[in-house]
Amino acid sequence: MKKIALIAGAVVAVLALTGCSKKQEAAKKGEFTVEAGKLKVAMEIGYPPFEYFAEDGKTPTGFDVELGKAVSERLGLSVEFVDTAWDGILAGLDTDRYDCIMSAMTITDERKANYDFSTPYIGNGQAIILTKDSKLSIAAPEDLKGLKVGYQAETTSDFYLEKYAAAHGFTYVQNEYDKVMNAYKDLEFGRIDAVISDSLVAVSYLGKPDTVFKQVWAGTPDDYFGVCVKKGNKALLDKINSAIADMKADGTMTRIYMKIFNVDLSDSIKDVQ
Known part of the structure; x- marks a missing residue:
């Protein structure tokens, strides 16, 4: 009887710990992000002027970095940039290493079959x-x-x-x-x-x-960069699209264009907005 009681008690303890673990895991996850209160942004930091390290060799800088900071601020989240090799960057999104990719990623039909993209934020040739x-x-x-x-x-x-x-x-x-x-x-x-x-x-x-x-x-600009998110994460995608729309309307996007390129590139996406 004691043995049975001990076994039963152990089972209850394990179930209780499992329940606590699941609750803790759920508490760590945000409503639409992999971590509560944070937007984790993947980029291949070695692609100037979009993403590269500043002179200190540690601080990410560039167009997509400025974009990530502005979007996360509008979402009420802190931002973390995750330096990721280009050939594995989509796989990391699949496995929830981060919430989105902002890394001069072109919106293509092949990618759209497996991932969702924001409205374009810049046009490119x-x-x-x-x-x-x-x-x-x-x-x-x-x-x-x-x-x-x-x-x-x-x-x-x-x-x-x-x-x-x-x-x-x-x-x-x-x-x-x-x-x-x-x-x-x-x-x-x-x-x-x-x-x-x-x-x-x-x-x-x-x-x-x-x-x-x-x-x-x-060549004539014929492809467009967008923020890539996991397929079906509509909550995050809608919020990112709303943030980008606000940035275009209030002049924030123009300020970022000017800061990085010294020219307003709003016209590069005027036909696809």
């Missing part, structure tokens, strides 16, 4: 960059035939050039990088002939007073 002392004559993507072209793997630039080359019947020497800044670095040191990147990324390299780069071609 592609650009081809050379060094100023380059003797190459390039006026269009087909002029990259046979050249060493650098780009960040698994990005819009990668997909764009691959499809364009196939459609126009030419090949180029692929030089894939895990971070776009490494492509620009190799271009500067003459290890590759050209870089293709988002035109908005090129701005940060071309705008420096001592830049060694020049832009020789730019």
Whole structure:
């Protein structure tokens, strides 16, 4: 009888602990976020001017950082930026490591099949960059035939050039990088002939007073960046969309454009609002 009583008591204790554990877990989770009171934002911090580390090597800065701070403030939440490798950033969203992705992520049909996106917050096209002392004559993507072209793997630039080359019947020497800044670095040191990147990324390299780069071609803005959230998290998506709409209306978005790009890019999304 004592043994039975002890076993019964142990079972009750385990159930009580399990119940407490579940309650504690529920208390840690927010209404629409993975952690109460906090918006956890994933980004690949190595993609200037959208996300990169400040001179101290520790503080995230850039357009998406400013966006994340402004959105979280409007949601009444603190913000935490989670530095994540690009090739695993969507998997982290699937497993609830964070609430959303703000990392210059292009809204595509393929991604929309598995994830939800906010309204666009900026429009983007592609650009081809050379060094100023380059003797190459390039006026269009087909002029990259046979050249060493650098780009960040698994990005819009990668997909764009691959499809364009196939459609126009030419090949180029692929030089894939895990971070776009490494492509620009190799271009500067003459290890590759050209870089293709988002035109908005090129701005940060071309705008420096001592830049060694020049832009020789730019495509029409034809893709748009949005905040990516887990499929079905309508509560969070609606709140983010509301925050972005308010930021466009009260001039906050324009101030962020000007701070990062020194130009108002509101027109880049005027046809998709």
